[in-house]
Amino acid sequence: MRAATPLLDVRGLTKHFPLKASPGNKSGVVRAVDDVNFSVMRGETLGIVGESGCGKSTTARLLMHLINPTAGEVIFEGKVVGSRDLPMKEFHRQVQMVFQDSYSSLNPRLTVEASIAFGPQVHGVSEKEAVKRARDLLARVGLEPARFAGRYPHELSGGQRQRVNIARALALEPRVVILDEAVSALDKSVEAQVLNLLLDLKQDFNLTYLFISHDLNVVRYISDRVMVMYLGQVVEMASTDAIFASAKHPYADALLSSMPSMDPDQRTEAPPISGDPPNPINPPSGCRFHTRCTFAESVCSSRSPQLTSIDETHRVACLMYEANVQHPRSRVNVLKVAA
């Protein structure tokens, strides 16, 4: 697995948002994303899940450099993004994004055709060529160009607008598309149409997806690998099958068990964890999950877990899986025996 160069390699990505001091509130920082490391292989779909405030959207924005990271770097095909080898403009041609709110992410004064053709023109494509490309893409996402090209965003339904956003993201012929809650605002019957479209486009254009969502069913359906985040950090990363079959991190396990049951005879009997996620302004010391974790021991509040490989493709950040940590419920030996 390690032999292939990842398409996208994220190293030590960190974003601390400064807080303004206000009466009764000392200035501080929100640790939105804290030392996040992961890589994305060519042609895969990496799902990113977690609850609000876990940093999944901030991670996406940092990848796109919509906001500047406090620390860390993003490496695309072995080249550091923003360096002389790979200027930002060139990187943006390769990586595009689709947002949750299909309406606010389109310019209300441009026809959808003009919106889609805008990016290519910025990157030096002639207007005629860009418009032709826009019409081809509209047809490709299931919107007949003759009917839809001249429409404005408010003349489309939510599902149609999201198709336009997808077409716009593809207009620069990118390699990677980041989908940040891209289907979350759609009705279920429309969501299925857009998910099918995303699968088709991925195949036809050889795309790599970063799929961010809070809907675990959808992530399970579309992703090859899943990354679970909690309070700005990655807690577990594994193939979709492995993580849904047996998540190792207590938080990942609780999150996945929180999915409502679809069987009336097998309803959830007790909530997997209690309480709300803590505030990322003052995250708990040590393991950030220890305040809600049923397996927490004293060591968990003092020592920060590192993302540890438990097999070739499965990594988890929990002290129970780290060698040389005195956790009474350590799973290290159990794993050794199993191997």
Place this chain on the structure above:
Amino acid sequence: MSQDAIIEIKDLEVVFGSGSAAVRAVNGVTLRVERGQTVALIGESGSGKSVTLRSLLRLHAPKKTTIKGNIRVAGHDVLSLSSSALSNFRGEVCSMIFQEPLLALDPVYSVGDQIVESIQRHKGCSRAEANKKALELFERVKIPSPERRLAAYPHEMSGGMRQRAMIALALACDPQVLLADEPTTALDATVQIQILLLLRELQKTLGLSIVFVTHDIGAAVEVADRIAVMYAGQIVEEGDVRTIMRAPRHPYTKALLQSRAHGSLDRGQRLATIPGAPPDLAKLPPGCAFAPRCTYAQDECREGTIALISLGESHSARCRRTDVTHLPHTESVET
């Protein structure tokens, strides 16, 4: 199960605006909820589920809304209540929790004050008694360190805590009916399941009757005894939660359940989709509103009024093709 209905809605029609711009949000909803039952209204945006729910408390602006039909809640004829009787009815007989507690709670009063005010208004008791009752309510909805939290303002609480506080407020005057409008949609997954289980427990211990509106079928399965599926302002299918999940008969319900991404699907396998989009409520097609998107539709579906067909005890569907909808679609085409 007792047979007395606590909620009876008959032929409810709700129209917003008038003339050519009139939006027919609810078109003849009939629904019966028995005492102690939880009924989930599910449907997509614009299906009329929230509008139906709000009609039960008459929350629509009277000048812009035309409501026809009949609503009885615990013996009260809701549509003909005088305004003072309506104020007594709200909160005391029937109360409601909303999707976004930050918008539903008053930001300039502490949560405790809002609960105490409500108790004093309806029960006419002293402030001390009301305080005591508010504390009990906070304990009942499992808010940790309840004394301290009563003094908190809504913005000082987390999302899950605020939703618990709103449930406490809704229960302040011991209502018989609780209406819940997407109460867990804005919450995180691990918090959502806590709130769903809390509602289930409260229903049981207090003997509440709950009408629960949601677009999330999973949430409905966790709390509901019965499910009513809405489309274009009508209930298209209604039945016991097991029947609806396992043997749905209306093509829309079937398609809705199949189009969901769920665990038993293989990755890369295409999702079954419903073509097209929900209809414009200002320009509803004649006949069945789902016919333009329905794979079972025939010419007869595009005219007249579609009657509710009974499919056995407490299961009904508003469809003319129920004789074939239990078969897989390919077979129905051949017949």
